[in-house]
Amino acid sequence: MMSAYLMRSGLNPSRQFSAAxxxxxxxxxxxxxxxxxxxxxxxxxxxxxxxxxxxxxxxxxxxxxxxxxxxxxxxxxxxxxxxxxxxxxxxxxxxxxxxxxxxxxxxxxxxxxxxxxxxxxxxxxxxxxxxxxxxxxxxxxxxxxxxxxxxxxxxxxxxxxxxxxxxxxxxxxxxxxxxxxxxxxxxxxxxxxPPRTLWGSDILSDLPVANFHDVLREDEALLELIQKLEALGLVIVQDTPLQQEAIFTLTNRLGYIKQTHYGVTFVVKSRVSPNNLAYTADSLDMHSDIPYFEYKPGIQLLHCISQAKGTGGSNNLVDSFNVARQLQELDLEKFQILTTVPVDFIDHGVEEDGLNFYALAKHPLIRLDKNGEVQAVTLNQMVRDSFFPVSVEKVRPWYEAMVTYYRMLLHPNNVISYKMKEGYILVFDNQRVLHGREGYLVTEGTRELHGCYWDWDMVRSCRRVLQRKLGILKT
Missing domain, CATH: 3.30.2020.30 (NE0471 N-terminal domain-like)
Incomplete structure (x- = not known):
């Protein structure tokens, strides 16, 4: 792992999304x-x-x-x-x-x-x-x-x-x-x-993109990246150098990395004795990362350094807020169950550096704000705890609601499948965009992704600094 926290560097700005x-x-x-x-x-x-x-x-x-x-x-x-x-x-x-x-x-x-x-x-x-x-x-x-x-x-x-x-x-x-x-x-x-734009599978024909070098050089390009991320919850940064340091360079443009017990950054590739299913070649269910934190990271980055030849390995992505709205319209009772029933998520083990960890948090699957708008979706089948802190009568109705929602997430109109290319960084809202992976079989080379997390507070702070610098925001 590289050194712990990144020092902030100068922020610059852009125009658009004036928000007043x-x-x-x-x-x-x-x-x-x-x-x-x-x-x-x-x-x-x-x-x-x-x-x-x-x-x-x-x-x-x-x-x-x-x-x-x-x-x-x-x-x-x-x-x-x-x-x-x-x-x-x-x-x-x-x-x-x-x-x-x-x-x-x-x-x-x-x-x-x-x-x-x-x-x-x-x-x-x-x-x-x-x-x-x-x-x-x-x-x-x-x-x-x-x-x-x-x-x-x-x-x-x-x-x-x-x-x-x-x-x-x-x-x-x-x-x-x-x-x-x-x-x-x-x-x-x-x-x-700023407001969000909900999307379905049609976004695959027009994925939001940014250029790594433009973002480093131009304040307008950095602001545009943040605005796309806020609106759509998803941006692909292209033309990134194939070194692990690149994710630090990009982060240093905004602020700092959110560290977890998996380190400042993490490397996603197959391990002999994995302490996380991401470190295997298995298929991964649609999920959000680090649900066992009280305040899970707001944004996740995955930098494709090498993409092995072989079958499978595509990433699946879905706008869970869009599907939550669909569920609300289709079956209000199931929607209300998922917004009110608490669920335990757990993660414990030992990291490669010897760190012992035991993380535990409780969230409803769909969290609403005071206005009834979806604020976060927390779903992770892999690390949902077997302890279920509800009365026994609520268990089956919750499962029925959860399975209904999950099947809607996988509907062809909602989910996209995208196999990352070398030099691409997938940046997405970990509160909103659920991601999964098809299992893969390597015939040549290795599959290696370098990842880290950001917090929304830091990114939105950077956006406002940029808007002030460009004269968009006066207050």
Missing amino acids: ASTFFKCSKATLQKSAASTSFSKNSQASVSLSRFPGLRTITTGNNTGIVGQRAEPASNPEGIVSACFQRISLLGDEWMLEARWKDGFRSKYPYIWLRDNCQCPSCFCPSSASRRVLLRDLDPSIVPVSFTTSEDSGDLEILWSDGHRGLYMSDWLRERSFSEDTRERRRLIRS
């Missing part, structure tokens, strides 16, 4: 001051907001990808998505403990007093270099109210004198970007995690 890039331009306005009553004033700036997604993808099936910043108090025609960061009127709503801002484009937004005090942007309350609050929780008073406020003639920024004696500072564009409207919340959700 809003650019605000400063404007000037008259200075106003008023006591704790309503006041109004004008500005004269505008801000353009764009929301785009990666071109060429098919139907988006989860999430809303058409939101524009803000929710208007009254309907208005605004096809260009133009918004204004200029105040028209500010009111203090004492009964609601909120400040209301009316903007020149007709948008209205309310801000709770306590939230404004907590998020003061002055140097004594906020450290811009670390993007951290300096305000101590012990000093926050939920009953705080504004005493007076002013706006800057040059920038239009808002200053509030609070009842605790502090003078709070708030930039107008900063406030506009953080309105509490549904559209703003949706825009932020897309920055965290």
